[in-house]
Amino acid sequence: MPYSVGIQAAGAALLSAGFPAMFTTAIVVLLVIVSVISSLHKDAADAPARLPIYSLFSIVPFFRRRFDFLNWGFQVTGQSAFQFDLLRNNVIVVSGESARETFFSAKGLDLTEGFKILSGAIPMVRGVTSDLQTKRIATIHKRLASVQRNERLSMLIRPMLEDSRRAMETWGNSGSFDPFDNVYELTVRSLSCSEISDDPCVVARLKKLYDTLDVGTTPATVLLPWLPTPAMLKKLWATKEIYDIVVAAIAAREQSGVSRDDTLQMLLDSGDEKLVVVGFIMGLLIAGARATGTTACWMLTFLGGHPEWRDKARAEVEGLVASQYPAAASSSDSLSSQLAGISLETWEAETPVLDSIIRETLRIAQPHTAMRRNLGAEIHIEGKLIPSGAYVMYPFSDVHLNPDIYPDPWKFDPTRERETKTAYSYVGWGGGKTTCLGQRLARVELKLVTALFLLGFQHRVVDSSGKVASGPPLPNWNDILLCRPPQGSFKLAYERSKTTL
Ligand code: HEM
Numbered sequence: 001m002p003y004s005v006g007i008q009a010a011g012a013a014l015l016s017a018g019f020p021a022m023f024t025t026a027i028v029v030l031l032v033i034v035s036v037i038s039s040l041h042k043d044a045a046d047a048p049a050r051l052p053i054y055s056l057f058s059i060v061p062f063f064r065r066r067f068d069f070l071n072w073g074f075q076v077t078g079q080s081a082f083q084f085d086l087l088r089n090n091v092i093v094v095s096g097e098s099a100r101e102t103f104f105s106a107k108g109l110d111l112t113e114g115f116k117i118l119s120g121a122i123p124m125v126r127g128v129t130s131d132l133q134t135k136r137i138a139t140i141h142k143r144l145a146s147v148q149r150n151e152r153l154s155m156l157i158r159p160m161l162e163d164s165r166r167a168m169e170t171w172g173n174s175g176s177f178d179p180f181d182n183v184y185e186l187t188v189r190s191l192s193c194s195e196i197s198d199d200p201c202v203v204a205r206l207k208k209l210y211d212t213l214d215v216g217t218t219p220a221t222v223l224l225p226w227l228p229t230p231a232m233l234k235k236l237w238a239t240k241e242i243y244d245i246v247v248a249a250i251a252a253r254e255q256s257g258v259s260r261d262d263t264l265q266m267l268l269d270s271g272d273e274k275l276v277v278v279g280f281i282m283g284l285l286i287a288g289a290r291a292t293g294t295t296a297c298w299m300l301t302f303l304g305g306h307p308e309w310r311d312k313a314r315a316e317v318e319g320l321v322a323s324q325y326p327a328a329a330s331s332s333d334s335l336s337s338q339l340a341g342i343s344l345e346t347w348e349a350e351t352p353v354l355d356s357i358i359r360e361t362l363r364i365a366q367p368h369t370a371m372r373r374n375l376g377a378e379i380h381i382e383g384k385l386i387p388s389g390a391y392v393m394y395p396f397s398d399v400h401l402n403p404d405i406y407p408d409p410w411k412f413d414p415t416r417e418r419e420t421k422t423a424y425s426y427v428g429w430g431g432g433k434t435t436c437l438g439q440r441l442a443r444v445e446l447k448l449v450t451a452l453f454l455l456g457f458q459h460r461v462v463d464s465s466g467k468v469a470s471g472p473p474l475p476n477w478n479d480i481l482l483c484r485p486p487q488g489s490f491k492l493a494y495e496r497s498k499t500t501l
Pocket of ligand 1: 111112144284288289291292293295362366368369370371427428429430431433434435436437438439441442
């Protein structure tokens with residue numbers, strides 16, 4: 001009797017709650033049904049071990065605490081590979097050296113398809129950044145290679161420094177900031193166009209919109225993209241705004257009839273269809289500028305927590321300025337002009353300290369989980385079946401935080417020797433057939449931003465009460481995009497040096 005009263009009461013409450021409650025309930029029921037159905041099918045004998053939870057319970061930890069969730073998966077199954085379902089998507093997580101070798105080289109494993117479903121932070125506009133045919137993706141990759149030819153990359157040095165200078169000027173003589181708020185805007189120029197990067201308001205707006213995409217990437221928006229949740233609507237709106245900014249910039253360039261020296265002009269001059277141009281800028285702004293901005297945040301943070309490395313890096317750049325620009329000390333030229341006088345070749349080949357700092361930063365503060373979809377026939381990884389159509393993941397923590405390969409793995413130590421005995425022992429720029437295609441540009445940009453900051457400012461990491469911290473904060477690998485520690489837990493305190501930026 002009490003049960004039926006309870007059910008009646010619940011039914012009455014539901015009816016009186018109106019459409020939103022009924023809609024939510026219907027969705028929950030649907031999810032439970034999908035979850036139960038997916039748990040009923042039998043796995044093949046050579047299938048990886050399955051997580052001992054209903055698939056419904058994987059969703060939130062997968063999106064919100066991925067590092068902990070994946071570690072738990074390996075622990076609870078006691079295997080080097082395990083599987084779980086994200087609604088109707090079968091996901092297999094692999095680890096270990098031989099898994100890495102197959103993962104980064106197998107022909108059928110497709111990066112674009114993997115990211116589309118499991119990542120979700122890239123703005124998806126059908127036919128522009130999603131559903132691009134292979135031919136269009138190939139064109140975009142070809143254009144990316146063009147941006148990074150010697151001549152073009154050399155030409156980008158001065159404007160990239162000028163962008164950074166302009167942004168750093170606004171920081172005043174001293175103060176403190178959260179690098180995750182301020183540093184991203186330093187890295188927009190190289191990929192877009194003057195119509196966007198010359199306008200600080202548009203750059204700030206873009207940053208806000210991409211932040212909206214990050215925050216708006218909830219389990220529901222990725223797995224049930226058709227569900228009109230508030231997060232999904234916000235995401236849709238942000239995507240449209242970004243699209244409009246890019247399209248307006250292209251239209252302004254075309255109408256002006258003025259030809260400029262930037263990435264947009266190169267794309268337009270190549271005669272590419274509009275879809276490719278917009279897709280290039282939207283897709284790579286997020287893949288590129290976001291990754292570069294985040295890495296720059298972490299480089300400055302590690303250097304602020306390790307003054308000995310900050311001083312070494314600064315001495316390296318001062319040495320370059322002195323050798324390439326002998327009159328620098330007596331010159332009234334600004335710091336950014338002096339740095340712009342250093343050749344691309346020198347930035348690339350004569351900065352071993354900056355190189356080792358970038359390398360160590362990407363090892364310890366890039367919480368990437370590589371994702372693929374098996375578009376080919378079934379394959380085996382370490383004897384475990386990867387069916388056709390399944391998603392496969394490889395968490396970078398498996399190698400980068402592995403104490404057998406990197407002793408004391410959480411320690412920031414740019415002196416670490418390169419490990420050559422283990423296959424793919426370093427994947428900071430990916431590996432095999434999916435190595436980062438923007439690496440050359442990103443490395444130069446990271447060096448320029450860091451060099452200008454180190455010569456223009458003295459800085460230290462401070463804790464939430466403003467006291468100088470004993471070291472940098474610990475990267476938070478559960479934050480899948482930025483690795484950002486708890487907000488407010490640290491800042492970078494800085495003082496301007498006497499030199500003009
Ligand atoms: C510090 C900055 C960057 C880092 C750390 C980085 C890192 C990576 C990594 C780890 C991958 C492989 C992903 C995987 O295997 O799942 C990758 C792929 C890629 N990156 Fe970057 N990246 C950076 C900047 C850029 C920039 C600036 C661009 C473009 C302008 C870019 C374009 C790409 C592309 C197109 C791919 C996919 C390659 C393919 O499909 O084979 N990246 N990147």
